[in-house]
Amino acid sequence: MGSDINGVGVIWLFMMLFGIFLGLLNGNVDKVVQAGMEGAAKAVELCFGFIGIYSMWLGLMKIAERSGLIKALSKKMGGVLAFLFPGVPKDHPAMGAMAMNMAANMLGLGNAATPFGVKAMEHLQDLNRDKRRATDAMCMFLVINASSVQLIPATVIAMRSSAGSANPSEIVGTTLIATICSTTVGIILAKVLQRWL
Amino acid sequence: MAIINIISRYALPLFISVILIYGHMKGVDVYSTFIEGAKDGLTTAIRIMPYLVAMFVAIAMFRTSGAMDIFIFTLTPLAKAVGIPTEVLPLIIMRPISGMASLGILAELFNTYGADSLVGRVASTAMGSSETIFYTLSIYFGSVGIKDIRYTLIAALIAEITGFLVAVAICTFMFG
Numbered sequence: 560m561g562s563d564i565n566g567v568g569v570i571w572l573f574m575m576l577f578g579i580f581l582g583l584l585n586g587n588v589d590k591v592v593q594a595g596m597e598g599a600a601k602a603v604e605l606c607f608g609f610i611g612i613y614s615m616w617l618g619l620m621k622i623a624e625r626s627g628l629i630k631a632l633s634k635k636m637g638g639v640l641a642f643l644f645p646g647v648p649k650d651h652p653a654m655g656a657m658a659m660n661m662a663a664n665m666l667g668l669g670n671a672a673t674p675f676g677v678k679a680m681e682h683l684q685d686l687n688r689d690k691r692r693a694t695d696a697m698c699m700f701l702v703i704n705a706s707s708v709q710l711i712p713a714t715v716i717a718m719r720s721s722a723g724s725a726n727p728s729e730i731v732g733t734t735l736i737a738t739i740c741s742t743t744v745g746i747i748l749a750k751v752l753q754r755w756l
Numbered sequence: 757m758a759i760i761n762i763i764s765r766y767a768l769p770l771f772i773s774v775i776l777i778y779g780h781m782k783g784v785d786v787y788s789t790f791i792e793g794a795k796d797g798l799t800t801a802i803r804i805m806p807y808l809v810a811m812f813v814a815i816a817m818f819r820t821s822g823a824m825d826i827f828i829f830t831l832t833p834l835a836k837a838v839g840i841p842t843e844v845l846p847l848i849i850m851r852p853i854s855g856m857a858s859l860g861i862l863a864e865l866f867n868t869y870g871a872d873s874l875v876g877r878v879a880s881t882a883m884g885s886s887e888t889i890f891y892t893l894s895i896y897f898g899s900v901g902i903k904d905i906r907y908t909l910i911a912a913l914i915a916e917i918t919g920f921l922v923a924v925a926i927c928t929f930m931f932g
Contacts, residue, residue, distance in 0.1 A: 614797025
């Protein structure tokens with residue numbers, strides 16, 4: 560415990576204990592614990608499904624890497640990448656993996672974005688001197704990832720359409736504006752906070 | 757808006773085709789290169805498994821215990837004060853924690869209020885413009901063993917809340 564507990568750890572601990580505590584109060588603590596175990600099983604099930612999807616995307620990524628496509632992509636995004644991640648050398652593989660992750664995220668390919676993102680984190684970790692502490696680049700990369708850069712919310716559109724909406728895609732414009740605002744705020748916050756925290 | 761449907765339908769096949777055709781044109785042995793890269797799929801999926809399990813267990817226990825209701829009850833006056841429709845509150849609370857649970861809440865909102873109601877539109881915009889923060893952070897940081905995530909959670913949460921507030925404002929302005 561101690562310094563190992565960061566924001567996510569605190570919230571996790573709170574959710575676990577608060578859940579059990581409320582279960583005891585309501586007299587359904589057995590159901591709460593049962594749900595926890597079912598959740599664990601579901602997570603593993605999901606991971607087994609991910610093995611196939613991740614293998615597919617990492618296979619395609621290897622092709623894109625070897626053909627120079629990733630390099631071309633990170634060159635295209637060069638200015639943006641250099642602004643966001645000044646601590647990462649221009650031609651470092653981390654840049655390519657982050658460019659792929661962001662491209663997949665923009666297109667709404669969440670399943671592809673995760674393996675690219677994990678690869679990017681591995682490359683960023685190579686550049687990291689203190690392996691336990693996140694670098695500025697890692698924090699920026701994750702703030703962007705956590706604030707959604709998806710251009711077209713395909714899942715929401717599909718759900719609206721099946722809910723009988725007269726115009727399922729009318730929320731694309733509003734969504735884009737909200738996304739741009741949240742991502743901009745995230746980037747500014749990361750740039751400012753990295754000086755002190 | 758037909759263009760949007762076309763893009764969301766063809767993004768995936770286009771993405772894959774570009775990688776394959778470009779690779780082939782540049783003389784890459786696409787098949788064996790694919791195999792080489794695909795070998796990492798297993799380790800990547802296994803590496804994130806413990807983090808996924810931790811998240812899923814906590815979310816399941818938290819939801820089943822009825823803790824959500826307490827949260828909604830406590831946050832309702834705050835939501836009212838800043839103009840967030842209280843119907844959307846469960847979605848906003850669940851969104852950073854669980855993608856699947858928030859999709860379920862979104863479906864319920866469509867069912868109760870209709871996808872074309874203001875609630876439905878605000879919920880759609882809020883859902884589409886946000887991300888599952890805790891899941892993203894725990895998987896990415898966990899996969900490389902980072903313990904000290906510094907300001908990432910705070911920055912991500914403030915960014916997400918900004919997105920929600922903008923979603924309410926812009927939908928009220930455009931559809932309200």
